[in-house]
Amino acid sequence: MSAVDAYRPVSVGTNLPADQVESDIEDFEDLIRDNELESVSDWTADDETRPVCLFCDITFDNADAVWEHCVIDHDFDFNKLRRGLGLDFFGKVKLINYIRAQVKAGIQPELNRPELFLENSQYLKPTMQDDALLFGIQDDDSEEEEDDPDAIYEKEQLAEVAREYGDKVKVLQSQLKDLQLQFDEYKDIVRTVLNRDFDSDTGSESSSRSSSPARRSGSSSKGKSKQSANGDDHYFESYAYNDIHETMLKDTIRTDSYRDFIYDNKDVFKDKVVLDVGCGTGILSMFAAKAGAKKVYAVDNSDIIEKAIVNVHENGLEKIIQCYRGKIEEIRLPVDKVDIIVSEWMGYALLYEAMLDSVLVARDKYLAPDGLMVPSEVRLLVAGLRDAEFMNDKVNFWNDMYGFKMSAMKPRIYDDVLIENFKPSSIVHPEPYTFRTLPLHDVTVSDLEFASPIRVPIANQANTFDGILDGLVIYFDNYFTRSRDEVIPQHARAETFKPGNGSLGFTTGPWGPRYTHWRSAALLFKKPLQVPAGLEELTGNITYQKRKENPRELIIGLELVAGDRKIIQSYFMR
Known part of the structure; x- marks a missing residue:
């Protein structure tokens, strides 16, 4: 005797009572309103998730194949049972979620007691995330049911709910995401204040800083007390000290790339402003002046400009190079337009410090219509990290400190972007994913805060x-190109980009010939992620957002889906 035959309907007829339908609709609306259920309008058959059997882990191309498999291998006829019970849309949802919940708990579903699931609104909430069997549930009725007035009325009710609440749900989800981000920022501020007060009491140097130090500095604690009051003061003051510039100049990947591009393309720079x-x-x-530039305007708002003036005179280039102290947004150059803008503006994770904003202001203000940006294009890439040695050094290290546990030291590790060098062996796939391209001739300041889809290939x-x-x-x-019209292939890799025309590229990632002072930005999961067997890639989104308290600081948001698990975290760069 089958599971369906074992059930003898007593109180449930071919159609559920109107008050039961109304109650289910109200419960369904409550789940949507409480953000426990995605919008009905988002339940589409186009979802990439493959339907999974109710009783085992086998997946199929469509729901019909699942039901056929259930009849043959599990002696369960879903369509016969739903017709026998006269299940409406909500009843079918409850039935599927009930069976999944029981199977997951290792309990035999009691299909001869429909009140266990029909009278429990909890089963309106999916037991399995992104359950493909639920997506097309309203389309699997027989032709005779489609002609039934009650079935048509049921579908119309559902459509009305979807229309009424679909937009509201999206607004609520957006508001929830904003509130979560605000809460994350609030927690970060509280931690910073507590750490600062503690350090003040103990007389130690502030440790409230992120694990990612101020960009490029070997020791930029000077001026830290001013940061909360005026982020720009701290930013420009930190560049007044030699150690930062020593670090940058000793980064041969960085400095050699600028030098090689300028010297190898002297015809581009000759007689240019x-x-x-x-x-x-x-x-x-000085590179540009040596390459034949007619005039070079050097601008910096840090005290380092005084040393730059001395450097220019010491090398006999004062007739070509003219130095200006101030913000590019505020100063006025003695020319209306320039032919080339050169700048090394990149920060950790590319956009930390927001210096690119100033470069784009300079571009819009001074660059000639056919002028050249150096570099001309920058791309952000993401890849999966698996590095046991790094995790032991940065995280597990606190599990046993001279025989003592210090887990309280860990949380900030997962809140901050960690700046480290990684080898190719630390990356789980040799093909990283480019999630954002910034063409410097066209990108705008508003483009620097964004949400981009990502894909993480799995070996x-x-x-x-x-x-x-x-x-x-x-x-x-x-990427450095001779012309603003040169197109860089989508599949290009900067570490090998040398097309032979004078253009070139360099990478800050694991596959570069040497490490750069930018290193790479690590986003650690709060718990290691066990990737489901057979999964070829993870999908999700990465967001870049400036902090309201200090726009030079950065918040990186991550949403990542791996099978039935979803990771949502925010990371801070201070």
């Missing part, structure tokens, strides 16, 4: 990946 935004020591300005060789992800790695690639 060049603007160097954020000139620092003046090294890029399928067991000997190269143990199935566990520790987090994600973000890095960026830089």
